[in-house]
Amino acid sequence: MKAARVAERRVVIQEVAEPVAEADHAVVRVVSAGVCHSDLHLARGDWGGQASGGLGHEGIGVVESLGADADRYVQEGDRVIFGLGGMGGAYWCGSCEQCLGGEPQFCAQGRALLGTFAERIAVWAPALTALPASVSDLEAPLACGGLTAYGAIKKLFKAGIFPGSRIAIVGAAGGLGHYAVQLAASFGYRVIAVDIGAERLEFARSLGADLVVDATDDTLGDVGGVAASLVFSAGLSGFRTGLSLLRRGGHLLGVGLPPTSDGMLELSPFELFARNLTISYSAVGTVQDMRELVELAADGKVHTHVGRTGPLSDLEHIFEELEARKYVGRAVITDVTR
Numbered sequence: 001m002k003a004a005r006v007a008e009r010r011v012v013i014q015e016v017a018e019p020v021a022e023a024d025h026a027v028v029r030v031v032s033a034g035v036c037h038s039d040l041h042l043a044r045g046d047w048g049g050q051a052s053g054g055l056g057h058e059g060i061g062v063v064e065s066l067g068a069d070a071d072r073y074v075q076e077g078d079r080v081i082f083g084l085g086g087m088g089g090a091y092w093c094g095s096c097e098q099c100l101g102g103e104p105q106f107c108a109q110g111r112a113l114l115g116t117f118a119e120r121i122a123v124w125a126p127a128l129t130a131l132p133a134s135v136s137d138l139e140a141p142l143a144c145g146g147l148t149a150y151g152a153i154k155k156l157f158k159a160g161i162f163p164g165s166r167i168a169i170v171g172a173a174g175g176l177g178h179y180a181v182q183l184a185a186s187f188g189y190r191v192i193a194v195d196i197g198a199e200r201l202e203f204a205r206s207l208g209a210d211l212v213v214d215a216t217d218d219t220l221g222d223v224g225g226v227a228a229s230l231v232f233s234a235g236l237s238g239f240r241t242g243l244s245l246l247r248r249g250g251h252l253l254g255v256g257l258p259p260t261s262d263g264m265l266e267l268s269p270f271e272l273f274a275r276n277l278t279i280s281y282s283a284v285g286t287v288q289d290m291r292e293l294v295e296l297a298a299d300g301k302v303h304t305h306v307g308r309t310g311p312l313s314d315l316e317h318i319f320e321e322l323e324a325r326k327y328v329g330r331a332v333i334t335d336v337t338r
């Protein structure tokens with residue numbers, strides 16, 4: 001079968017062996033696969049190290065065969081979505097402190113799900129979520145992009161920042177941010193969307209933002225303090241912008257992962273003292289979050305804006321366009337057979 005591999009920081013399509021369903025795994029025929037910024041970072045070695053093996057962690061497909069113990073979770077022919085953004089998406093133990101505490105994505109034995117850019121993939125069956133027919137194949141990016149945004153919004157609740165509050169979403173028109181704007185607006189937050197350029201800001205407004213602001217604009221300072229800044233930017237400058245927008249006692253919730261070459265986020269302890277800030281991070285979500293998100297998508301509360309589609313052989317071109325910010329929203333591979 002065909003599958004994407006990384007060679008010298010570029011994507012190549014190769015013939016590889018068919019996956020086999022082990023005991024509690026299912027082999028899924030991939031129908032569509034979302035292109036996440038993380039795939040680009042992994043391929044280019046932006047976070048240190050170099051990707052080997054499969055690439056891609058957002059998929060929709062049809063269960064083709066089951067391992068001996070997998071029929072408790074799914075059946076052959078089921079249409080499913082899978083991904084979880086690379087952490088906890090392939091396996092978690094279910095019995096450690098993190099798993100029992102409701103955060104299996106931090107399980108020390110957790111394994112990453114990689115390899116949706118392929119004709120087939122073997123997936124740990126408990127990590128699969130059934131997909132209703134009303135959610136289209138183009139919604140594959142919900143599996144990481146959507147889930148990550150939803151996980152971040154749920155963290156606001158845990159932090160005691162409830163609907164009605166003013167929050168900033170930095171990188172609002174991006175592959176993650178555009179989900180966060182829709183979800184936050186539909187929950188009743190007052191959303192200040194921060195991005196760069198008129199087209200991206202207009203897009204954020206169309207998703208339900210109350211106010212849109214250009215991160216490069218002098219008027220940024222007029223926004224006034226927000227209760228929380230959710231930073232989805234893939235650049236460190238977005239984190240600085242998010243910090244600058246917080247009111248006293250505000251909460252910086254990081255989500256984007258800038259390349260390590262962007263350097264460090266510098267913070268003065270005096271500033272933390274004077275402004276009483278909280279800083280935390282939100283990484284992906286759980287399978288239960290994924291099920292809730294699928295329900296929200298089926299209800300029309302959240303929708304993937306697809307800015308680019310193409311066959312598997314287009315993947316390297318799509319990465320180049322993503323680097324050059326040539327499309328808005330997400331890219332989806334809609335044919336993995338060519």
Ligand SMILES: [Zn+2]
Binds near residue numbers: 038085086144
């Ligand atoms: Zn991702």
Ligand SMILES: [Zn+2]
Binds near residue numbers: 097100
């Ligand atoms: Zn565990």
